[in-house]
Amino acid sequence: MTILVTGATGNVGRQVVRELLARGHAVRALTRDPSRGGLPDGVEVATGDLAIPDSVAPALDGVTAMHLITFDGGNGAALSTGPQIARLAAKAGVRRVTMLWSGEPGPVEEAVAAEGLPWTTLQPQEFMANALLWTDSVRTEGVVREPFGATRSAMIHEADIGAVAARTLTEDGHVGKEYVMTGPEVLDVPQKLAILGRALGREIRFVELTERQARERMREAGASPEAIDHVIGWYADPPEEAYTVSSTVERILGRPARTFAQWARENADAFR
Numbered sequence: 141m142t143i144l145v146t147g148a149t150g151n152v153g154r155q156v157v158r159e160l161l162a163r164g165h166a167v168r169a170l171t172r173d174p175s176r177g178g179l180p181d182g183v184e185v186a187t188g189d190l191a192i193p194d195s196v197a198p199a200l201d202g203v204t205a206m207h208l209i210t211f212d213g214g215n216g217a218a219l220s221t222g223p224q225i226a227r228l229a230a231k232a233g234v235r236r237v238t239m240l241w242s243g244e245p246g247p248v249e250e251a252v253a254a255e256g257l258p259w260t261t262l263q264p265q266e267f268m269a270n271a272l273l274w275t276d277s278v279r280t281e282g283v284v285r286e287p288f289g290a291t292r293s294a295m296i297h298e299a300d301i302g303a304v305a306a307r308t309l310t311e312d313g314h315v316g317k318e319y320v321m322t323g324p325e326v327l328d329v330p331q332k333l334a335i336l337g338r339a340l341g342r343e344i345r346f347v348e349l350t351e352r353q354a355r356e357r358m359r360e361a362g363a364s365p366e367a368i369d370h371v372i373g374w375y376a377d378p379p380e381e382a383y384t385v386s387s388t389v390e391r392i393l394g395r396p397a398r399t400f401a402q403w404a405r406e407n408a409d410a411f412r
């Protein structure tokens with residue numbers, strides 16, 4: 141029984157791979173560029189691009205369960221090849237699919253359900269890994285610049301998403317479920333920076349940007365107008381699920397969700 145993990149080199153997929161290997165499963169990791177490396181020993185690496193379904197067909201050979209991302213990497217756009225990927229998966233004999241949503245249910249979720257594949261959607265809210273966007277300014281200036289400092293969210297540790305995905309792919313009782321997932325505490329930006337600062341042993345200054353400045357910064361970084369609207373809209377007025385602690389992680393893993401303090405300790409070197 142081989143489990144295919146797509147997005148395996150990403151924040152979440154990497155953790156899905158790690159967790160499945162730790163639980164003794166045979167894991168095949170999909171990447172568009174195997175030369176980049178970084179996948180752990182013991183994983184079988186497969187090359188394929190979800191946007192080109194035929195390129196993924198060989199990676200599905202002998203696969204019984206699959207973790208599926210729902211975007212194609214191009215500026216956060218939804219994966220438009222969901223129907224073809226779902227058909228290939230069904231044909232290959234895949235009997236369980238977890239889908240990492242892209243912030244709202246989309247065409248991939250619809251396609252997988254339409255194909256009759258037993259699915260579970262993972263609906264994490266804000267990833268703790270988003271804090272990695274702050275590494276440069278923290279390292280060089282001890283500063284974080286963001287808009288909407290008062291916006292609160294219960295960020296989730298990527299390892300918890302990976303652990304829930306692994307259980308969902310390999311245990312019974314999860315089919316047809318939509319798992320809203322958060323971390324254990326609701327924090328605003330200054331509170332997040334205080335926690336990060338404690339892990340680094342230095343104070344981090346917060347400079348609040350106006351919405352206009354934040355939009356400009358994203359434009360300069362090459363974000364599309366749609367992506368800018370999406371991100372700014374989310375931080376200006378996040379969905380209630382993002383600032384309401386969910387019990388999903390604790391219920392499925394039988395232990396509390398990891399804290400941002402733990403994430404900050406684990407990732408401190410990236411900010412030094």
Ligand SMILES: NC(=O)c1ccc[n+]([C@@H]2O[C@H](COP(=O)([O-])OP(=O)(O)OC[C@H]3O[C@@H](n4cnc5c(N)ncnc54)[C@H](OP(=O)(O)O)[C@@H]3O)[C@@H](O)[C@H]2O)c1
Nearest residue numbers: 147148149150151152171172189190211212213242266267
């Ligand atoms: N950041 C958040 O707070 C948040 C919250 C909820 C949901 N999400 C969703 O989470 C997803 C991002 O997850 P992440 O942060 O783990 O990813 P990530 O670190 O941005 O990495 C992207 C992964 O997707 C793979 N990928 C992209 N396009 C691909 C394609 N066409 N074919 C095959 N593989 C492809 C990449 O693989 P290779 O480059 O190796 O091919 C890589 O492993 C997005 O859908 C986002 O909307 C994010």
